[in-house]
Amino acid sequence: MSKKTRHEPHEEHADESWLLPYSDLLTLLLALFIVMYAMSATDNKKFEEMSKAFNTALSTGTGVLNFSSALPSDKNLDKGKKDSQASAVSTEDGKRRKAQLAKQEQEDMEKLKKQLDQYIKNNGLTNLLNTKLNQSELTITISDNALFASGSAAVKPESRQLALAISNMLQQFPSYNVIVSGHTDNMPISNSEYASNWDLSSDRALHFMKILLNNPKLNPAMFTSKAFGEYHPIASNDTAAGRAMNRRVEVSIIRKYTDQSQQMQVPNP
Template identity: 70%
Template sequence: MSKKTRHEEHEEHADESWLLPYSDLMTLLVALFIVMYSMSATDAKKFEEMSQAFSSALNGGTGILEERAAMPSKTQEDLGKNDKMGSSTSKKAEEAEMAKLRQKEQEDLEKLKKQFDQYIKSNGLTDLLSTKLNQSQLMITISDNALFASGQAIVKDDSRQLAKSISTMLQQFPDYDVVVQGHTDDIPISNSNYSSNWDLSADRALQFMKILLQNTNLNPRKFSAIGYGEYHPISDNDTATGRSKNRRVEVSIIRKYQESKEFTGIVPSAE
């Protein structure tokens, strides 16, 4: 008789292959918790070393570690501080240069004022002309009696030399803006030439400026003429003396390096 082949029964074992990826996952979770804990530490150098090691272990993966690593290092902070120091040094240098320019301008305008004052004294014009140097300009004030007949804007023949002398002194400093301003008292004027004090004051400023610019060494681009009428008085208009002071022409040499706001074209004369 043939023996029947007998198959031995083998005990079945459970499939445990899932344990490998599970253990890897646990390892990664432990590593993640360690890194998250280290992120709360204040030692940036240790964190950077751990970040590099962990990134290398994960083959350069991206995530929260890279964002943290992108935070400025001490070297970057030092560079920022150096930039600020450089900017501060540059600003101080600019301020020092501006201070030198203001000082030079002050010396120039004081020199010019002395020349005007000497001219006024030498020619006996102290009652008709005066000068004033302030933070915005050097101003030469000329009484209208020295320049014009009443109600007119034609410069007197004997006053033309005054305008020419002023222009000669101005040519020493050709880079300054010069504003010629005309002013009147508040008595209304109405004649065949002018319908208001606006017209008269503007024409007087213009006519005097034209004589200044006969000096070809002056740049017309630097000059302007303004008429203020009776609206910028330096004295009251209740007396003849006050009205006489208000009728005037002013020649203003404008500072280029003012500490206050820049010149806008309107120069208040009453100070």
């Protein structure tokens, strides 16, 4: 019998075939990081040249690094820059235009205030009317004694001339919002016609506004009446003089243009 040949056990080797795709992957990642760095540090032309070089070295056919179509062209960059400049110019023009309109508005309201103040002086109404111009509005304040009998909202016949004079002056601002507001003191009203100061102040504002709007040159759509009752006093209700100041009708022309950086105030004469 022949002797069986005895073989020494062989040492098994690990499968290293995975190293090839792994090394390719690392190479591609390295190339990608280089390209990303180049994108942040060079212009479009240089990036295209680098992209072509990497494509030739790392692949065949269509290059995986051909990103040039995603980059903005010089033409598009120039167009974006021009659009941005045009927008900035338009914004500046708008600001200048608004500043000019605000200046003109200020001059017009100062002129109207002087006209009103002159009318008040000429007609001996200094104790019954006053005007105030601030950053938001021009306000004409009329004492209730100049317009109404006590506890009534009916405008006195002799006061209609005052309403006519004010309405004629308001024609200078046909496109401006005008608010007519009624105010009272805090003394409870006690008559059969009105249940509260709210009702009285509401009717007084509404009746005076209707007389203003008898002027056909005024646009009713620009007018609003408001009732404040006793809740917006301008003086103390603890004295008769203070209560008399609080009983009033205000006609306010609301500004369209305001300059918040400049609090404009025209003092009463």
